[in-house]
Amino acid sequence: MKKRTETILKVLNVFAWIAFIALMVKSGAVLFAYSYTIAQPNSAKDFYEHQNLYPLMQYNFWQYTTSIILRAAIPAIQSYTAFLIIKVLSRIKLSNPFTMEVANILEKISYFILAAWIVAVIYNSHASWLINEIPGLQLPKESGDSIFLAGVVFVIAQIFKKGVEIQNENELTV
Amino acid sequence: MPIIVNLDVMMARRKMSLNELSEKVDITLANLSILKTGKAKAIRFSTLEAICNALDCQPGDLLEFSKE
Numbered sequence: 001m002k003k004r005t006e007t008i009l010k011v012l013n014v015f016a017w018i019a020f021i022a023l024m025v026k027s028g029a030v031l032f033a034y035s036y037t038i039a040q041p042n043s044a045k046d047f048y049e050h051q052n053l054y055p056l057m058q059y060n061f062w063q064y065t066t067s068i069i070l071r072a073a074i075p076a077i078q079s080y081t082a083f084l085i086i087k088v089l090s091r092i093k094l095s096n097p098f099t100m101e102v103a104n105i106l107e108k109i110s111y112f113i114l115a116a117w118i119v120a121v122i123y124n125s126h127a128s129w130l131i132n133e134i135p136g137l138q139l140p141k142e143s144g145d146s147i148f149l150a151g152v153v154f155v156i157a158q159i160f161k162k163g164v165e166i167q168n169e170n171e172l173t174v
Numbered sequence: 175m176p177i178i179v180n181l182d183v184m185m186a187r188r189k190m191s192l193n194e195l196s197e198k199v200d201i202t203l204a205n206l207s208i209l210k211t212g213k214a215k216a217i218r219f220s221t222l223e224a225i226c227n228a229l230d231c232q233p234g235d236l237l238e239f240s241k242e
Contacts, residue, residue: 172215174205 016085023079030072055137070123077116084109098167103160110154117146178238181210184229199224
């Protein structure tokens with residue numbers, strides 16, 4: 001049983017690394033494409049993932065910048081969350097899994113998932129407004145259902161904290 | 175903590191070392207040390223019984239309540 005759990009945790013660690021790198025690359029690619037469009041405004045016609053953001057850039061540069069920053073922030077926050085997951089998976093020991101450090105990281109993960117959701121909601125509202133303002137503009141929408149996940153992780157973190165308290169009490173029972 | 179463990183006092187009265195008590199009550203030195211230094215969060219009745227038996231005392235001799 002322990003061997004199986006160890007294997008699962010190792011596989012999850014690999015997945016977390018893949019997610020961390022992929023999300024970092026995504027965020028970096030959006031920011032790189034943005035900085036390229038500052039030097040070459042025409043390149044906004046074929047932005048990251050073949051989107052034509054030139055009309056938005058022409059409409060208002062600051063709206064364009066806000067939209068890009070929000071769009072880059074979501075994968076950046078998600079990649080940090082993946083990094084925290086890597087941290088949890090590397091710190092957790094099956095012989096003594098309940099530690100306050102792991103519980104605190106789990107709680108932090110739930111806050112960052114919530115932060116990613118808030119940024120996604122702001123981005124989606126901003127994108128909807130821009131689509132209404134600029135005819136023909138197409139902006140991708142971000143998934144906004146991670147609030148449920150944030151709640152679940154937060155609950156798990158609280159249960160984990162209780163587990164840490166019980167384990168400490170158990171260890172200090174003579 | 176308002177509960178004070180007077181294990182060291184009773185051990186001194188009975189002139190018993192921690193090693194000796196550990197052997198008599200069959201509790202590890204580490205656990206007895208936790209109890210002696212007041213770090214313990216709880217004590218089992220079986221442990222209390224064994225210590226009282228070994229030191230020939232009452233639970234009240236080992237534990238004391240103080241309002242701080």
